[in-house]
Amino acid sequence: MSIARSVALLTALAVSTAPPPPTPPLSPSTTSGYSGYVDDENNSAHVRAHGAAQNPATSGQDDGPRDRYFRTDLTTCNLAATWDGVDLATTLDTCPDEALELTIQGAPCTDEEYELADLWVERVRDDGTYTDPEHLSGRECITPTDLAPHARHEFATMHIPTPEATLQAREPLLAGVHYPAYATTQPQIVDVTLLDVPVQIRADPVEYTWNFDDPHTPGGATLTTTDPGQPWTDGAPTPDHTWIGHTYTHLGHPDTHPGTHRDEAGNWYRQGVTTTLTTTWQGHFRITGTSTWTTIDGTITTTSTTDPVTLTEARARLVCDDTHGHTTC
Template sequence: MSDIDTISAIVATPRACDEGMLDVGITPDCDGVWLNALWVQRVRPDGTYAEPEQLTDNECITPADITAEAQREFATMRITAPPAIVQGGEPMLVNVHYPAYTTAEPQELEAVLLGVPVVIRADPAEFTWDFDDPHGAGGGTLTTTDPGHPWRDGDPLPDATWVGHTYSRLGDPDTDAGVHRDAEGDVYRTDIAVTLTTTWQGRFRLQGTSTWTDIDGAITTTSTTDPATVTEARTRLVCEDLHGNSFC
């Protein structure tokens, strides 16, 4: 039996309520949140208040009603750029794969749109690394949905399957800016800065509900590492090992 049928049966029952009156409020289904009616009480010229006036009715607000406003709010959302981290001590060496990673986490913003409290969420979706390697194969860029992870003691050695980069060529000291040759003939390149561009996708939910609605479009943040130096590692014959023992 529906609510209307139940109420009709009660009203039709003799002496069901005092003086034959029954005041019942029924809240229709709402796939969102209810926005209460807006009332105003105006001040008369003599300083007294007029009778309250109802400006709007109770209204069911659904995600579809908020989507356009949520898109505008997301487009101007201030997102803290996650760090760009390349693991390895300076100077870095050619032909070594250095892990790169970030610690991007979802970020949320609470806002009131059209009088309705909402939560807007930005999720990291894609990571584009520019390893500042114009002399290497592929131009030194990598785009992935994997934020990467650092190497830890006991892990297998990083290889090409890890998020990261291998500097294979440094350029020509005679023609390429930032490339130098030291007194021993070793080539090195200075001021290498790695840039991470993080792409964020948006979604929102009405507060008090658990359903998230996707937001069209995306926004990006940019992070850059401190400048570093990459150098060659040459093999040389020496007479002593790392502990000072002589073999010559």
């Protein structure tokens, strides 16, 4: 057996691209020991387990034992302890005191990648016992491309707090007045683990669609913008059409529109008027600790609705009494 051939075998194991199975990763228990050897003729590595390992994700469940997966580095030992004689063995522990540990390094992962150790499995037998650990795949450099479909699924099911939507006005609203609208939003970031890789998922608000519940103002029912709007503050200019907001110009006629009513004084009004905001979010992800964010295909939306208010008209009337009760006509 040659060192070069054995190193080539172990390097081939290290670059295996077999996909990880959909089972939680497992770390060997402190009571387990492993030993093994390289079958140079058949290009395989054999490892034997001593003791037991626990899978916290399935322990105590009633659906029976499952295959146990874990990741750990593969250690290669020269049991001959000399370069003149070679007796290679692989182990999941450190080499025996009398053996030489060989360091076999693959190409280093880049700053935007994440390194995963070798993947192993102990398969459950019909009688509930487990086989010796089987080497499934070697060390891997995980890239954002590998994680993209998993990040897309995670983003699609991400919980985003519903933004607060505000139509800045005092009730009742008056037709002919421009009321500012604004949303309180900010990017949302969650930390997840995908394929054993720590990942950050970020959702950014990118578009706002306002529905002002106004069927009577031509072209005025909805407004879509990339600007979340801003509140009016004391001392600021009077809000006009350049502000994100809305002006109700018509209420509809009480005799022809069921939602419009007439009070005893003849004033027209609508009740239960709400403003609905649909916020569109774009997703991005990155491997935790790296600097580059990758865009996730597709978007998700959230919906916010303001409390219902009453809308009425401010009508001008000719009166004969002034504010002091004096008759002027």
